[in-house]
Amino acid sequence: MRMECRYLKKPQVEHRKGLWSPDEDQKLKDHILKHGVSCWSAVPAKAGLQRNGKSCRLRWINYLRPGLKRGKFSLEEEETIVKLQAKIGNKWSQIATHLPGRTDNEVKNHWNSYLKKKITRVREEANGHITPTAAGGSPKGREVGTEKEHASKIQFAEWLSFDGANWDSCLFNLEDAVSNQWQCKNSSIEEICGSRSLQFDGQYDIME
DNA sequence: AAGGGCGGCAACCGCCTGCTT
DNA sequence: GAAGCAGGCGGTTGCCGCCCT
Structure with a gap:
């Protein structure tokens, strides 16, 4: 799994920071639901996002992942x-x-x-x-x-x-x-x- | 009604670990 | 064994909305 991302050529783009827009969320969600995640560092390019892999991973885990429970803690x-x-x-x-x-x-x-x-x-x-x-x-x-x-x-x-x-x-x-x-x-x-x-x-x- | 202060939350930063070469 | 890289994790920061004065 890691092998396939290790020597991927990553485009050197300026990564966007700050809050995620609904459009970015949708792109990330669509991409992951469709292709899954083999390598986070490759996800931004494949999903058409100007974010870094870490940011995408965090966004997915903390916000977009299915099954997340929102709201007050019991x-x-x-x-x-x-x-x-x-x-x-x-x-x-x-x-x-x-x-x-x-x-x-x-x-x-x-x-x-x-x-x-x-x-x-x-x-x-x-x-x-x-x-x-x-x-x-x-x-x-x-x-x-x-x-x-x-x-x-x-x-x-x-x-x-x-x-x-x-x-x-x-x-x-x-x-x-x-x-x-x-x-x-x-x-x-x-x-x-x-x-x-x-x-x-x-x-x-x-x-x- | 307006400004200040606080709480809640999302996201970033930096370090650590594990894997591969 | 060393170096390089990606992923994981905890700490921290900054923004936004709400409440109080």
Whole structure:
């Protein structure tokens, strides 16, 4: 596969940057659906695009690929992200494999812009030395004080709670989880998550 | 109504890895 | 074993829209 692209003569064209137009999307989509991908660096020329191969690959994976799930992350998806991030760190591509229809970029963005701040806030509130708007929450943050914000806050606190009520036989400690200090005693991460959600038989014990 | 600030998202950048010669 | 290349990945940036003052 790689052989066929290795010594292809690539035209030296100025590559376009920035947002993709609907026309470019259509060209890329049509080309890939019709011919598949044997070599990303050859795709732009074959598809009639003035982009580089990497850009095309990214656009396809993150936006055009069939089966992508758009829209808000579900509570279950957020649980998965937080757990896996605590377990394996910022391995977004690996985390994304446990979230069908989600891309690594999407997961990363959601973590950086939302989950990380939420966790910090919950954590600091648990420590009792924070105002609700600190830790990334802006003083003018959206939905602050609204019913929606209130609801999401409660939900988040619920699924991060110690009682593990919605964790199906999982003893989960927020403080350790967010410090990357919790460990799974009896199960590998694959066993824990299976192909998708958090169904597993083992238990988490907090290791010092 | 307007401007400033923030959050969310798309895309780029640079490094790393694996493969081939 | 070294060099060159493509693909993969994580970090970062920049733009846009929404919300608040």
